[in-house]
Amino acid sequence: MSDIVSYLMPWEFSPTVLITTLLVLGSYTRGLSALRRAGMGPGVWRPLTFLCGLLLVYGSLQSRFDYLSQHMFWVHRLQHLILHHLGPVLLILSFPGEVIQRGLPLVFRERILHPLMRLRWIDGIFRFVQHPLVAPLLFVGLIYLWLIPTVHFTAMLDADRYRLMNWSMVVDGLLFWWLMLTPSRLQRATAISYPRRLVILSVVTLLQILLGAHIALHKSELYGVYAICGRAWAISPLEDQELGGLITWIPPAMMSGFAILVVLHHILQSSDEPRLAVQGLAHDAPAR
Numbered sequence: 107m108s109d110i111v112s113y114l115m116p117w118e119f120s121p122t123v124l125i126t127t128l129l130v131l132g133s134y135t136r137g138l139s140a141l142r143r144a145g146m147g148p149g150v151w152r153p154l155t156f157l158c159g160l161l162l163v164y165g166s167l168q169s170r171f172d173y174l175s176q177h178m179f180w181v182h183r184l185q186h187l188i189l190h191h192l193g194p195v196l197l198i199l200s201f202p203g204e205v206i207q208r209g210l211p212l213v214f215r216e217r218i219l220h221p222l223m224r225l226r227w228i229d230g231i232f233r234f235v236q237h238p239l240v241a242p243l244l245f246v247g248l249i250y251l252w253l254i255p256t257v258h259f260t261a262m263l264d265a266d267r268y269r270l271m272n273w274s275m276v277v278d279g280l281l282f283w284w285l286m287l288t289p290s291r292l293q294r295a296t297a298i299s300y301p302r303r304l305v306i307l308s309v310v311t312l313l314q315i316l317l318g319a320h321i322a323l324h325k326s327e328l329y330g331v332y333a334i335c336g337r338a339w340a341i342s343p344l345e346d347q348e349l350g351g352l353i354t355w356i357p358p359a360m361m362s363g364f365a366i367l368v369v370l371h372h373i374l375q376s377s378d379e380p381r382l383a384v385q386g387l388a389h390d391a392p393a394r
Contacts, residue, residue: 117173137209159196177338180349194279245282311362318355
């Protein structure tokens, strides 16, 4: 039991991660209670999905897992799979926006949040990063950037760059998967068509496969920084690199495949809406 507790404790405690997690969790819990009191609760699965996603992100940043990711390349790639893919996907699929907003104090919403959302420069930045060309470029580009051997070397040895690398994965993952997985009716002005989403996801999948294959099949060591940090387990550098490449290659492609299925589900739902509306009108029409 003590070993499990020690593994779950933060290796390098970050008050920023803890406070952010508690604020998000507190707002979500408060909003969920308010919605359920009003008879508009989202059921069980959405809150459970949200909690799993939040715990995965927190655990990968604030447990001994983070220590291992600094001493094994394949664990590092697994950490970024959680931060950039799995955690954000679970959070976005829970559709937490309305719940979190409902859980924020009314004064904060009226005096800070809503005025900020109406600022042109903030709206402009958001629209830019959510552009159908910019969003996938940022998503894949950040993976490629942090895996450039020289950039990766400095990021793993500099605490500030290491934190920037991990936070960029989380924020960009949330933005990208929100754009890909959220139904168009909830995205308002930033929504892009479902066929475009399918194209973007296909391109993103291909680029990640190419990068993962390059790393996994490379015959020489690319990331010598782990020899400096000291590997947590006694495996060869090329074995470590091969495992990391496979994690960069296969699970992200599977996540993109899952996202394609979600988009196809949205397409089917949107195609059913006009038919259901017509049926509803016909049902409500008075008999002649």
